[in-house]
Amino acid sequence: MAIAAKHNLELKQYDVTNAFVHASLDREVYMRMPKGYQKPGTILRIKKALYGLRISPLLWQKDLTATLTQLGFQIVPHEPCCMIKDGIIIFYYVDDIILAYGKDQSKKAQEAMDQLKQRYSITGGDDLQWFLGIEVIRDRSKQLIHLSQVAYYEKINRLVDDQTIRHDTPMATSELMPREGLATPSEINRYQRKIGSLLYAAVNTRPDIAFATSRLARFLANPSQEHQQAADRVLLYLSDTKWLTLRLGGGTAMQVASDASFADNTLDRKSSQGY
Structure with missing residues (x-):
């Protein structure tokens, strides 16, 4: 695009x-006859x-x-x-x-x-106008295309448990710690739904939440209430900044920025790669 x-x-x-x-x-596959077409001893x-x-x-x-x-x-x-x-x-x-x-x-x-x-x-x-749930907005006079997921943000906002966690950034600077104890299946399912929804936005139109989503994805198997609230923060950040779009086009000059953190994970002292 x-x-x-x-x-x-x-x-x-x-x-x-x-x-x-x-x-x-390209291979042999068989099935039973659907209801209404049954013939004893016959498969399709x-x-x-x-x-x-x-x-x-x-x-x-x-x-x-x-x-x-x-x-x-x-x-x-x-x-x-x-x-x-x-x-x-x-x-x-x-x-x-x-x-x-x-x-x-x-x-x-x-x-x-x-x-x-x-x-x-x-x-x-x-x-x-729409592709994979992404709205395509064209400004042909400036040779620009804006990709927006406003409708998607409004849909996934229903996953938020606490609507009061509103901030100007998607993630806090403090380190998230693993949960002590085990999460229930319903807690795990709800958290995974939140992170999966965030990943779709991060990959398609919102790279500004990519780091936060990546960090939160570490706790998919055993999320705590703190992790749920952190995910809610990102979801509400998307809702509050839904007017942001991914802009394509413009000049052909490439601008590249990279940042990285050395040993920023307090648990294992691993570093974060910049991109």
Whole structure:
């Protein structure tokens, strides 16, 4: 998307209907007949990658990649789900496909999508506005794209136990200590839900909570009340700063910053890597 922002590319979104079943199974898999179709002594051999099979997502990815390769697209190095042909870019996540191209390539891009529709049942074609629950906000006059997860923050805010833990930073400077004693299964489940929700935000649009989330993830197996409150603090920090977005585009000059802490873990004196 950063490339699309910098070069002011068109971004169109498509969805593949029943994506997995377009791929054929590469092994023998059998199933019992569903209710209403039972025939004593008979089982069914599955020929397509049905939803629910663990191998189905991989088979679909291989099938789509093979189809795009036949159409002349090439895989971008180190990005197996991003392919390019004559400046036209296609990237996808499961059944969500994004088509990126310059205005002068509109005809070629449409031809490529028409060819893809001959193989799969595909809907969509509107301008990209949402992708994987992330809102895509474009400022084409400045060649910028903002990625926002406001709706997601409002959703995960329901996980907070104490709405009063509000601060201007996601984490305190004091060290979190392991719990003495054992957490209950419900405490563990609730804490893991909080950290999993934070990880999705940290990876996609909010690197400012990455360090705090990483530290909190150390206590997934046995969280204490202190850990629950620390997780609540990060969740509320996201809610209070929901207007922050990840901005893509702008200048091409790369700015790199790195910071690290030497032996900052008071428990084992291990250091934190900067990135």
